[in-house]
Amino acid sequence: MSFIPKLTSAAQLQRNFRKVIEEAKEDKEPVVILRHNKPEAAVVDIETFETLSQKAGLYDEITALKALKQSEEEYQLGKAKKLTSLSSLLDED
Known part of the structure; x- marks a missing residue:
């Protein structure tokens, strides 16, 4: 597991939902969702x-x-x- 999490904005998540889910599934690492440049949630x-x-x-x-x-x-x-x-x-x- 990497020490630097993958980051994406809430807007990017909306536009690229399937891609974000696939990244989390393939890499087995969380993708942190940012809202106003602050961590809001994580996709695993x-x-x-x-x-x-x-x-x-x-x-x-x-x-x-x-x-x-x-x-x-x-x-x-x-x-x-x-x-x-x-x-x-x-x-x-």
């Missing part, structure tokens, strides 16, 4: 999108497992607090 091929979506899902799972492990460790160390209600959590200062 579906395989790249699915891979990124799967990785994001795995990241979410790993983050949740780390939080669960940390809470279990805090419970084992006696740092966990038992709540009688959600409002009791909000009342603490």
Whole structure:
């Protein structure tokens, strides 16, 4: 993957939609869409999108497992607090 992304304007995307899509598909790299010379969106091929979506899902799972492990460790160390209600959590200062 290149460190310099391909760029195109929103107007160019409208005029050359098929070409931009083909570039993203063939190169397996995003094409960044500029609007008023600022990045607005990116076009990626579906395989790249699915891979990124799967990785994001795995990241979410790993983050949740780390939080669960940390809470279990805090419970084992006696740092966990038992709540009688959600409002009791909000009342603490």
